[in-house]
Amino acid sequence: MPLEPPPLRNDCFALPAGVDWTPVDDALALLRDRMTTVVGVETVPLMQAAGRVLAHDLVAKRSNPPHPNTAVDGYGFAGAAIGDGPQVLPLVDGRAAAGAPFSGMVPEGHAIRVLTGADLPEGVDTVVLDEDVRVGDGHVAFRGPLKRGANTRKAGEDVRQGDVALSAGRVLTPADLALAAAVGHGAIAVRKRLRVAVLSTGDEIVEPGAQAAEGQIFDANRPMLLSLCAQFGFEVVDKGRAADDRSAVRSALDAAAARADVILTSGGASAGDEDHISALLRETGAIQEWRIALKPGRPLALGIWEGVPVFGLPGNPVAALVCTLIFARPAMGALSGAGWHIPQGFTVPAAFEKRKKPGRREYLRARIRDGRAEVFKSEGSGRISGLSWAEGLVELPDGAINVQAGDPVRYIPFSSFLI
Ligand code: AMP
């Protein structure tokens, strides 16, 4: 049995005592400190490794290129023998092609026909391009000088055998697969996929498309969070909906913990009467209500259920998405073995005006048009149409700010969150 990493400690979500509203950066630093890889390792065929997390540094088994070869079609010879001005060299019989090397030796002062990708025959270190020669009567003619090594590739000039070609924790891209293949790997040790369970809570929540009675709304968070986690490259486990009932939520969490490495819930995360997620996590003694100085987002309930970390997201879809992108996404990245990822933001001029009070960081639904960041017309955190309208978030700092049109603001496209 391969060794599995240990689970997180029960107190891993503890916050320092006496802190009321935790600034976003402090909350992120705490998470970054405490989230460690929780998934084991498996070996998969190279062809199936795209999007997976590399488990160990990938060491080149072979150099790329493995042997000096020619970068062009042309004629090869020993460069040392070539001076300035016209050159005429006798051709040896035969040729070197990719996959069909020339086995003999090319004497100094002689040349040989070579085709792109062919290993350089013994005695050849320089190639002249087809376009630069005349051939006839068993000879090749061209004009010197030619730099020694011209039009050739050196062995290992890209990657040398024994070098680390890719570092552990990397999420493998198509180009990474090309590199891994080139340096001799046909199978790759990757992290097992992080399994993420998604659960919605609330008496008012019904299945999308089902009959909705008065007072009921459709479950908008679950399809969003499930597809988001799938886009992150995780394996998703749909745990459906649970009513606002302590035992229903308890059994849903039990079932989720049995099948997943991390649980995302939405709704019921505050301290109200019907906020069963926080109440239950409190019972286990491992809950922390993270009151983060962030808008949109009410308290996040973070805890450990049967050894599995739970991110209790707010019920409002806008807050649920923002809290997932800002907190749950980097934390899940660390749990998955990919390490902590900081989304790349860009400073762009604002196409809006906004006066903001100090005390909490704000994320606005935004998109770029004509090089400027526009924000959605309403900040209401139930406005799902604004989420769908947006292509990213504008991040306004913790302190007070009075944004005028044209002022620089920080824009983080959704693609920077790896979706
Ligand atoms: P809660 O956090 O449970 O107090 O919910 C806050 C708001 O989000 C309420 O208006 C809920 O009806 C709404 N809400 C909670 N869960 C969902 C969901 N899965 N889909 C859509 N809205 C939700």
Ligand code: MG
């Ligand atoms: Mg609720």
